Structure formats: C-alpha cells, structure tokens
Amino acid sequence: MNEFDSPILSVRHLNKQFGNGCESCRTQNPEQMLKNYCPVCGTVYACKDVSFDVYPGEVLGIVGESGSGKSTLMKCLYFDQEVTSGVAYIHTYKDGKKNLFEESGQYKRYIRNHLMGKVYQNPILGLKMDFSSIGNIAEKLISAGERHVGTMEARGIELLDHVCIPIHRSKEAPKNFSGGMQQRVQIAKALSNKPPLLLLDEVTTGLDLSVQASVLDLIKNLQRELEISIVLVSHDLGVIRMLADRTLVMLEGRVIEQGLTDQILEDPQHQYTQQLVHSLL
Ligand SMILES: Nc1ncnc2c1ncn2[C@@H]1O[C@H](COP(=O)(O)OP(=O)(O)O)[C@@H](O)[C@H]1O
Ligand SMILES: [Mg+2]
Numbered sequence: 453m454n455e456f457d458s459p460i461l462s463v464r465h466l467n468k469q470f471g472n473g474c475e476s477c478r479t480q481n482p483e484q485m486l487k488n489y490c491p492v493c494g495t496v497y498a499c500k501d502v503s504f505d506v507y508p509g510e511v512l513g514i515v516g517e518s519g520s521g522k523s524t525l526m527k528c529l530y531f532d533q534e535v536t537s538g539v540a541y542i543h544t545y546k547d548g549k550k551n552l553f554e555e556s557g558q559y560k561r562y563i564r565n566h567l568m569g570k571v572y573q574n575p576i577l578g579l580k581m582d583f584s585s586i587g588n589i590a591e592k593l594i595s596a597g598e599r600h601v602g603t604m605e606a607r608g609i610e611l612l613d614h615v616c617i618p619i620h621r622s623k624e625a626p627k628n629f630s631g632g633m634q635q636r637v638q639i640a641k642a643l644s645n646k647p648p649l650l651l652l653d654e655v656t657t658g659l660d661l662s663v664q665a666s667v668l669d670l671i672k673n674l675q676r677e678l679e680i681s682i683v684l685v686s687h688d689l690g691v692i693r694m695l696a697d698r699t700l701v702m703l704e705g706r707v708i709e710q711g712l713t714d715q716i717l718e719d720p721q722h723q724y725t726q727q728l729v730h731s732l733l
C-alpha cells in the first residue's frame with residue numbers, strides 16, 4: 453500500500469442494530485446500557501458508527517473480544533445482513549460513487565460474485581459439504597457467469613493446487629477433509645473469480661495450532677502473490693499480529709482504536725487495547 457493509492461473499500465458510519473430501540477436506549481446513554489444491549493427493550497447495538505478504509509494490497513486486521521461486532525460487520529459488508537444505516541463504496545465499482553448498501557439484490561449479487569470473496573469460520577456456511585471440492589468452486593464460477601466446463605475444471609484444479617489440496621482429491625467432498633483442508637477449499641472458492649477484496653472471519657479459530665499456522669502462512673503467501681486486499685477478523689491478536697498491516701480494535705460495537713499494527717502493539721492507546729497487548733506477552 454502507499455499513501456497515494458485510493459482505498460479499494462470505504463465504509464462510513466455503519467450501524468447495525470437488532471431490535472427497534474426504545475426511548476431509553478436511543479440516546480445511547482451508557483448508564484442505561486449493558487455493554488451493547490438495552491435491558492429495557494432488548495435491542496442489541498452490534499455495530500456503532502463504524503468507519504474505515506481498505507487500501508489496495510493491504511491486510512486490515514479487525515480484533516476484539518467475542519460479541520464486539522466483528523462478524524456482524526463482515527456480514528453487513530457481504531450483504532448477509534442488512535445494515536441499519538451507513539454507506540460503503542468500492543473504488544472500482546461505478547466509479548466509487550454508489551453506496552453498495554442501497555444497490556438492488558441483483559447488483560449486490562454481482563458485487564458478491566465478482567468483487568468480494570468470503571471465508572467463514574464455520575465451513576458449513578461457505579461450502580456445500582456433499583459436493584466435490586472442485587464442484588464447490590465451479591458453483592462460484594457459474595454464479596459469476598462462467599459456462600464452459602473445461603475452463604471451470606482447469607481453473608478449479610489451478611485453485612486447489614494453489615491452496616495445496618492434492619489434485620487427486622479434487623473430486624472428494626469437503627466433509628471428508630480435515631478442518632484445515634476445508635478452510636483451504638473455502639479460500640480457493642473465495643478466490644475463484646479473482647476478487648480484489650477478501651473477507652476472512654475467524655478462519656483459523658478452532659484449528660490446531662500447527663494447522664492454524666499453515667493456513668495463516670497460505671493466506672500471507674496468496675496475499676503477496678495476488679496483491680489482493682484482505683479484511684482479517686479475529687479475536688486473537690496473535691493472528692492479527694502475524695498478518696495485518698493495519699488494525700482496527702473493536703469493543704462493544706465501536707472502533708476504539710486504529711492504526712498500523714506495529715504501532716498498536718508497541719504503544720496501545722486505549723485501556724482495552726493495552727490489556728489485549730499485555731495478554732500477548
Ligand atoms: N441475529 C442476531 N440477533 C440478535 N443479536 C445478534 C444477532 N447476531 C449477533 N447479535 C449480537 O450482536 C453482537 C455482536 O455479535 P457478533 O458480530 O457475532 O460479534 P463477534 O463476531 O465480535 O463475536 C453480540 O452481542 C451478539 O449477541
Ligand atoms: Mg464472530
């Protein structure tokens with residue numbers, strides 16, 4: 453990334469709440485709230501006024517404890533959930549002038565299929581476990597308009613090879629694979645239409661440490677080679693430290709700190725970030 457590049461993705465004032473809110477919580481008076489939850493009406497304020505940019509070829513880390521709103525943010529960006537309010541622009545989409553959240557379903561599908569890839573913590577959400585691995589990739593290629601079987605097969609094999617799935621296993625279903633291999637297939641699928649932006653939500657959480665290291669290594673290598681931009685979400689600052697150029701820290705739905713990862717690790721400003729960093733040492 454360099455400072456003269458424009459961001460590939462810009463997000464401003466993103467809010468997501470579950471519930472309609474009530475008089476008590478609309479003012480967001482902290483004394484009336486239990487973290488992000490209103491005890492009067494039960495509304496959860498999962499993301500509050502989240503703004504950030506993602507630059508070409510960078511890894512942006514998002515770190516925060518469980519429940520801080522990381523997955524909700526990723527779901528909103530991938531249109532798995534509707535935002536309550538806010539805007540997002542992709543620089544290469546309609547000259548960066550169209551708020552993605554206001555696009556029709558048809559255009560949102562286009563954006564998901566061509567401009568973004570997503571990898572879920574739970575592979576069941578990202579893969580058809582009974583389809584062959586190469587079939588999972590073909591499905592994504594078809595959704596982006598590919599029709600030629602030979603092309604799809606060649607691309608599928610290339611992608612699986614890229615993520616180190618042996619070619620002779622390409623017809624096997626992900627349900628037969630280990631957790632680490634399933635994540636590799638998800639990554640291959642997410643990359644299949646060469647999107648400029650990859651969204652990774654806790655992709656190594658729950659894997660054995662050695663497997664986790666090898667998947668992180670793969671992500672790092674792919675990112676360098678493809679010069680793709682990545683938003684990497686994790687509750688584990690160790691994972692963020694390994695990969696992220698810049699980092700946002702989330703707490704109770706808000707971004708409480710952001711900056712270069714090295715700077716945040718060396719000189720955390722917010723008390724919560726200080727705790728996170730100290731627990732790494
Ligand atoms: N569908 C939903 N309905 C109500 N509350 C939800 C829903 N999804 C998430 N939440 C709440 O939103 C908050 C943020 O959750 P989430 O984005 O999953 O956090 P994280 O990924 O950081 O652990 C949590 O308080 C969670 O309970
Ligand atoms: Mg989550």
Ligand SMILES: [Zn+2]
Nearest residue numbers: 474477490493
């Ligand atoms: Zn309320």
